[in-house]
Amino acid sequence: MPLIYAEMGKPAIIKKIGGNPEVRKHLTDLGFSVGGEISVVSSVGRNLIVKVMDSRVAVSEELAGKIMI
Secondary structure, X not given: OEHHHOOOOOOEEOOEEOOOHHHHHHXXXXXXXXXXXXXXXXXXXXXXXXXXXXXXXXXXXXXXXXXXX
């Protein structure tokens, strides 16, 4: 299931990161990795604020759709 459908505040494990190699590298640089824990902190418009590796990161709806949990 894509991250955009995650329940707010509930921890989830990243199963897959999709997209082209450039997008996957960008997400990896932000701290997203397969097997890592992630949780949605809040939603601002169509963008998400997520907690990953003890940091909060804003991701667009498009990028959130490429992160499978």
